[in-house]
Amino acid sequence: LYIHYRAAMMRTYYKYFIWYSIFPLLGGLLFYLCFGSTDTKVYTFFGNLLGHNLLIHIRPDFALPSFLRFHLADGIWAFALTSTLFLLLHKEINAWLILFYAVLTFSFYELCQHFNWIGGTADLIDVCLMIAFSSLAFYQLNKKLLPCESNSYSF
Amino acid sequence: MRKQFILLLTISIFFVIATATSPDLIESDYDCQVLFENNTIILISESSTDIVDAGLLLTVEPQSVDASYYQLQEYSLEGLTTDTILVSEFLHISDEAPFPTGESPDRFNMSFSTQDTMFSKEHIF
Numbered sequence: 276l277y278i279h280y281r282a283a284m285m286r287t288y289y290k291y292f293i294w295y296s297i298f299p300l301l302g303g304l305l306f307y308l309c310f311g312s313t314d315t316k317v318y319t320f321f322g323n324l325l326g327h328n329l330l331i332h333i334r335p336d337f338a339l340p341s342f343l344r345f346h347l348a349d350g351i352w353a354f355a356l357t358s359t360l361f362l363l364l365h366k367e368i369n370a371w372l373i374l375f376y377a378v379l380t381f382s383f384y385e386l387c388q389h390f391n392w393i394g395g396t397a398d399l400i401d402v403c404l405m406i407a408f409s410s411l412a413f414y415q416l417n418k419k420l421l422p423c424e425s426n427s428y429s430f
Numbered sequence: 431m432r433k434q435f436i437l438l439l440t441i442s443i444f445f446v447i448a449t450a451t452s453p454d455l456i457e458s459d460y461d462c463q464v465l466f467e468n469n470t471i472i473l474i475s476e477s478s479t480d481i482v483d484a485g486l487l488l489t490v491e492p493q494s495v496d497a498s499y500y501q502l503q504e505y506s507l508e509g510l511t512t513d514t515i516l517v518s519e520f521l522h523i524s525d526e527a528p529f530p531t532g533e534s535p536d537r538f539n540m541s542f543s544t545q546d547t548m549f550s551k552e553h554i555f
Contacts, residue, residue, distance in 0.1 A: 300447065307451045316450040348451070356444045363440060367433040380441050384448055395452035 288362060291420060295358035295412060303351040309334050310344050315394075346404045353381050353405035357412040365420075374413045381405045 307317060308330060322330050357377040364373055382402060389397035 304447075304451070311451065315452060317447075320450070352444065352448055352451075356440075359440055359444070360437070363436050364433055368437075376437065376441070380444065384445065388452070393449050393452060 287420070291358070291416065292362050295416065296355050296362065299351045299355040299358070303348050303355065306348045306351070310339055311348070345398070346400055349381075349401045350404040350408035353377065354408040354412045356380060357409040358416060361413065361416045362420075365416075370413070370417060374409060377409045377413075378406060381409075 304317060307315065308321060311318070313330075318330065357374065360373045360377055361370065368376075384393075385397045385402050387393045388395045
């Protein structure tokens with residue numbers, strides 16, 4: 276029965292990993308390919324891989340509202356980062372510490388942009404939105420995953 | 431040791447992904463890109479701070495045969511507040527606009543500039 280529950284928990288982990296980590300990451304990448312700058316490594320990479328003509332065709336001919344275009348992808352990235360850290364490490368590290376590490380990571384990322392160590396432009400709205408998305412991932416996983424685990428442990 | 435390794439590896443992977451989706455500083459010297467899609471000038475950037483108070487400059491191609499038809503050869507729009515500008519609004523925004531309503535050159539240059547950067551792109555309608 277323990278093995279059965281362990282397998283069930285693994286399935287749950289995989290499910291959350293796909294929906295909370297992989298899916299937002301792929302969605303974010305697609306978002307960048309469709310609405311982002313064509314002057315990025317990821318666009319060049321997929322352009323070489325799939326063909327630039329295909330990428331031009333998948334880019335919609337309408338413009339999303341500025342707020343979505345500038346900040347949504349960053350929020351999705353923060354969501355995926357927090358979820359991945361949580362799913363991989365929540366048994367070994369305090370959950371709040373995971374949230375702290377995630378916030379530290381994207382704050383450091385924006386700081387690198389501010390000092391021009393990496394491409395892009397530092398933006399306070401980005402940081403605020405990433406904290407919001409990160410907190411959302413943290414809240415959702417705390418709410419959904421931890422009760423499942425406590426049930427399996429008590430069993 | 432294992433948890434530190436997982437932590438650092440995960441953060442590094444996400445860092446690389448984020449860097450790959452940002453405009454490259456080494457290969458180009460600007461953070462903004464001007465696109466023309468569906469009769470709309472779209473300024474694409476990684477951050478809205480690139481757009482605020484930026485300027486957009488339109489220049490008629492000197493070698494264009496009909497360039498002399500237009501009163502002004504250069505027209506600029508300063509202090510942008512949005513990243514999506516309808517071409518009609520940009521070209522015919524006032525009486526001083528270079529092109530009379532309904533008249534646009536087949537070819538012109540558009541330049542986008544911020545305090546630090548400058549990007550030019552030729553557009554052919």
